[in-house]
Amino acid sequence: MDPSVLIGLAAVVGAAWGLAADRLAARWPAHEDGSIRPIDWRTPVVVLVGAAAFAGTVLRFGATPTDFGVVGIYMVALVVLFATDLDQRLLPDLITLPLIGYAVVVYLLGVSPFIATTEDLAWAIGAAVVVPAAMYLLSIPFGQGAIGQGDLKLLVSVGLLAGSGKLFYALIAGALLAGVTVGVLLFVRRISLKSYVPYGPFLIAGTIWAILALAQP
Numbered sequence: 001m002d003p004s005v006l007i008g009l010a011a012v013v014g015a016a017w018g019l020a021a022d023r024l025a026a027r028w029p030a031h032e033d034g035s036i037r038p039i040d041w042r043t044p045v046v047v048l049v050g051a052a053a054f055a056g057t058v059l060r061f062g063a064t065p066t067d068f069g070v071v072g073i074y075m076v077a078l079v080v081l082f083a084t085d086l087d088q089r090l091l092p093d094l095i096t097l098p099l100i101g102y103a104v105v106v107y108l109l110g111v112s113p114f115i116a117t118t119e120d121l122a123w124a125i126g127a128a129v130v131v132p133a134a135m136y137l138l139s140i141p142f143g144q145g146a147i148g149q150g151d152l153k154l155l156v157s158v159g160l161l162a163g164s165g166k167l168f169y170a171l172i173a174g175a176l177l178a179g180v181t182v183g184v185l186l187f188v189r190r191i192s193l194k195s196y197v198p199y200g201p202f203l204i205a206g207t208i209w210a211i212l213a214l215a216q217p
């Protein structure tokens with residue numbers, strides 16, 4: 001099949017998964033008031049992220065079935081996490097913790113697309129430990145909630161699965177995207193300086209970009 005057709009089909013499937021993830025996030029975890037969010041501006045955002053993640057996975061890893069499977073499973077989970085954090089400012093343990101185990105299993109099975117040597121593994125483990133710990137310590141002066149525990153757990157899996165380099169670039173890309181987005185929203189007065197904007201969706205977008213767009217060193 002023509003690669004462009006496969007990429008197009010992947011985008012359609014990703015968009016459908018994004019829609020399903022948005023509708024899941026509107027219901028799960030259950031809202032405290034029992035409400036179910038209707039379709040709103042978050043829905044097309046998650047749909048676009050899903051389409052981009054799936055199409056990018058086929059474009060980058062479609063020629064290598066094992067790598068495609070490993071990364072594809074991770075992308076499926078990232079889209080759901082993107083939706084839940086955008087909707088509820090929450091990255092559920094039910095997803096973030098198994099992703100840490102998933103990254104470990106991928107390496108132990110010898111099917112990691114990113115970590116090939118013991119040196120790679122050492123750097124990955126170091127980054128997966130040091131980066132979340134450093135971000136937690138840096139957030140303490142800003143008070144509780146400055147960075148979510150779910151964000152830190154996600155960082156662990158990113159480091160273990162994708163390696164130290166991609167974790168670093170995911171953080172940078174997420175921070176830049178967050179800065180630009182917050183700046184625009186402040187300019188158009190959709191938020192104020194006192195508004196809380198979750199970092200998780202930006203971190204996830206940065207992670208998707210780092211995994212799919214950056215070449216392996």
